[in-house]
Amino acid sequence: MGAATTTKRRRPRAVPWVLLGIWVAVMALAGPFAGKLGDVQKDRAVDYLPASADSTQVAEVQEQLPGGETTELVLVYHRDGGLSAADRxxxxxxxxxxxxxxxLVATPTGVASKDGTTLMYPVASTAPGTDEEKRDAFVNDVRDIAKESDSGGAGDGLSVKVGGSGALATDAGEVYQSLDGPLLYTTVAVVAILLILIYRSPFLWLVPLVVAGIADFLSMGVAYGLNQAFGTSVTGQSSGIMTILVFGAGTDYALLIVSRYREELRRVERPYDAMAVALRSCGPAVLASSGTVAAGLFCLLAADLNSSRGMGPLGAVGVLCALVAMLTLLPALLVLLGRRVFWPIVPAFGSEPKKRRSLFASMGSSAGRRPVVVLAIGAALLAVLSLGALNLPGNLKQEDSFTSKPDSIAAMETLAAAYPERGTQPISVIVPSGEADALLDRARSVAGVDSAERGRSSERWTELSVVAKAPPQTAAETATIEALRDALDDRGAYVGGPSAEQIDLKDTNARDRMVVVPIVLAAVLLVLVALLRSLVAPLLLLLAVVAVWGASLGIGGLVFGPLFGFEGTDPGLGLLSFVFLVALGVDYGIFLMHRMREECLEGADTGTAALTALRTTGGVIASAGLVLAATFAVLTNMPLVQLVELGFVIAVGVLLDTFLVRTYLVTSASLALGRKVWWPGPLSRAPRPPAAPEPREPELARLP
Incomplete structure (x- = not known):
């Protein structure tokens, strides 16, 4: 009996070591795959598009033509005072x-500008094929030749730049490839600083940070496996967002678990038992919140855009890997390290935490005095901020997508200034070879076309190179591309190229918003209804996060152009920011409303439950919101406009959600609605008063 009892007592102590061993084995298995994720990353504009898009069809056919896909460059020679004979x-x-x-595909012919300051040579080659490394080598070789005469505006004044779609793709690829290191290091540094400030411990902050790093490594391996098994699209944007979600969401879960664990260590003697109680208490909320985020992200599978559809599984993988790590590895490490990990503020068994004035209790009280007024003011503020979305700049052009100015962008700006009256970027048209001559004549007759020439040809397809009269990615060029598609579509032709790709990106994003947004709302609503056993409370949370999304976009509209100097808005910003803000915003709503429901189940009225929930969870939600906002704010330091815009909108939205919506609006709405917030669940009905005891007849004294 004694031996059996000893075995039972020792067994829990072995559980953390077993979990640690399992994670060591998992890391060993994931290691070979995690390092390969960058090898399958694709960041060409056409890789973001659906297979049905005209631009995608053009790229696929180009690969089948003799020599493979064409890499198009433009050598730009410029002198402010006019080019000399020697320059030419x-x-x-x-x-x-x-x-x-x-x-080369054809012998290059120089085209001089009217003012004589600029000479451009379009250069197209099929030698690099579809291999991005070979393409980059070709671009860099041409740049090396050009550098021999480029004085950058100094010396003799001749400037030589290399632009065109190939150069833009190379520059974009270099930027995306350079994101992984800076993005990871900056994220780790930001999270570390915040955890040190939150925990005020020289050791504790390391534990969740290390666990998040391990979860990130695991997510990279799983993401690579998904790519190999199902062909899931991997882009620099989606892999970067996955890292952000691992550290942001993972740290949020860690904050909840550690906070509850610290609380239980004062009531429970053994760390193992304290952790078991903590996980039983906060585990359901963590599971529900992560499930909501994952469900919202998986809804992106309904998107037609490859990049958005691929971001859904990758983002969900990041959240789920963070969840598993925080529910298994983090508790194991904390139990093995014992109470001393909290030094210098060690939660001793039987001790009481220091009483402090609660900021969130004060905020809840202020909302409780006039809940309807607070609700009206907050809603009006969000509505006014949403109006700023009307000031968002137009669609982002390819040459405006960098925060700095690489060589290709400088070349394109020079071309735009020197050739305002004509196009400088060819439009690729693929036509059936049997009708090539007839369709070439038809293309030349389309309004807005400056010239059209035959390119490569195979037995089935022929490539036409069309130059528009209007500059690239202007409204006039867009009209020309649409006119070409209308004129040639009935003959099985496809119109592609860089400008057409941007049009297809815009159209596909518009379609995806109409399809994905309702699916996300429905999926999140179902999860909330199942968790809260109510219809009003979930609708309240959804309405709040949608309002936050609108206000965040509005703030973006107020700063993107006037403050940041951005010339356009990424077409995917609306959809991606909506998915992330709805999924992540509801996350915090779950923490608050779940605690409210617990208090109501224990007999508290809705008003008292709302204030208690805010007082007890406000600090953790605020800390989690700061961490999540800071991790997404890391994207604003990246060199791509679309990442800066996405990071800014989500960071601002998380802060609004944390400090305005959760603190004031949801609390005041709950106070104003009372028990109706739980309708139609049983908590929405007033409790029946206890039945009065039935009068009983007095018992007669028994006779002996």
Whole structure:
């Protein structure tokens, strides 16, 4: 009997070591795959598009034509005072050197600007094929040749730049490839600083940070496995967002677990037992919140855009890996380290926490005095902020997508200034070979077309190179591309190229918003109804996060152009920010409303339950919101406009949700609605008064 009792007592102590061993094995298995995620990452504009898009069809056919996909460049020679005869000879010699080094599609012909300051040579090659490394090597070789005469505006004044879609793709690829390191290091640094401030311990902050890093490593391995098994799209944007979610959401879960664990250590003697109680208490809320986020992200599978559809599974993988790590590895490490990990403020068994004035209790009281007034003012504020969305700049052009100015962008700006009256970027048109001549004539007759020439040809397809009269990615060029599609669509032709890709991105994003947004709302609503056993409370939370999304976009509209100087808005900003803010915002609503429901189940009225929930969870929610907002704010330091915009909108939305919506609006709405917030559940009905005891007849004294 004694031996059996000893075995039972020792068994719990072995559980953390077993979990630690399992994680060591998991990391060993995931290691070989995690390092390969960057190898399958694709960041061409056409890789973001659906297979049905015209631009995608053009890219696929180009790969089948002799030589493979075409890489198009433009060598731009410019001198402010006008090009000299020597400059023109230099340009011709350099273009000849390029032709000797790489097989070109056609002999380049120089086109001089009307003012004589600029000379451009369109250069197209099929030698690099579809291999991005070979494409980059070709672009860099051409740039090396161009640098021999480029004085950058100094010296003799001749400037030589390399632009075109190939150069833009190379520059964009270099930016995306460079994101992983800075994004990870900056995220880790931000989370570390916040955890040190929150925990005020020299050791405790390391534990959730290390666990989050391990979860991130695991998510990379799982993401690579999904790509290999199901062909899931992986882009620099989606992999970066996955890392942000692992550290942001994972740290949020850690804050909840550690906070409850610290509380239980004062009531329970053994750390193992204290952790078991903590996980039983906060585990359901953590599971529900992570499930809501994952469900919202999985709804992106309904998107037609490859990048959005791929971001759904990758984001969900990040959240779920963070969840598993925080529910298993984090508790195991904390139990093994014992109470001393909290030094210098060690929660001793039987001790009482220091009483402090609760900021959130004061905020709840202020909302409780006039809940309807507070609710009206907060709703009006969000509505006014939402109006700023009307000031969002138009669609982001390819050359405006960098926060800095790489060589390709400088070249395109020079072309736009020197050739305002004509296009400088060819439109690729793929037509059936049997009708190539007839469709070439039809293309030349389309309004807005400056010229059209035959390109490569195979037995089935022929490529036409069309130049519009209007500059690239202007309203006039867009009209020309749409006119080409209307004129050639009935003959099985496809119109693609960089400008057409941007049009397809815009159209696909518009379609995805109409499809994905209702699905996300429905999925999140179902999860909330199942968790809260109510219909009014879930609708209240959804309405709140939608209002936050609108206000966040409005703030973006007020700063993107006037403050940041951005020339456009990423077409995918609305959809992606909606999915993240709804899923993540509801996350905090679950923490608050779940605690409210617990208090109501224990007999508290709705008003008291709302104030108690805010007082007890407000600090943790505020800390979690700060961490999550800070991790997404890391994106604002990245060199791509679309990442800066997405990070800014989500960070602002999380802060609004944490300090305005959860603190004031949800609390005041709950106070104003009373028990109706739980309708139609049993908590919405007033409790019946206890039945009065039935009068009983007095018992007669028994006779002996």
């Amino acid at each position: 000879r230099t340009a011709a010699d350099q273009v000849a050197a390029v032709a000797r080094q790489v097989e």
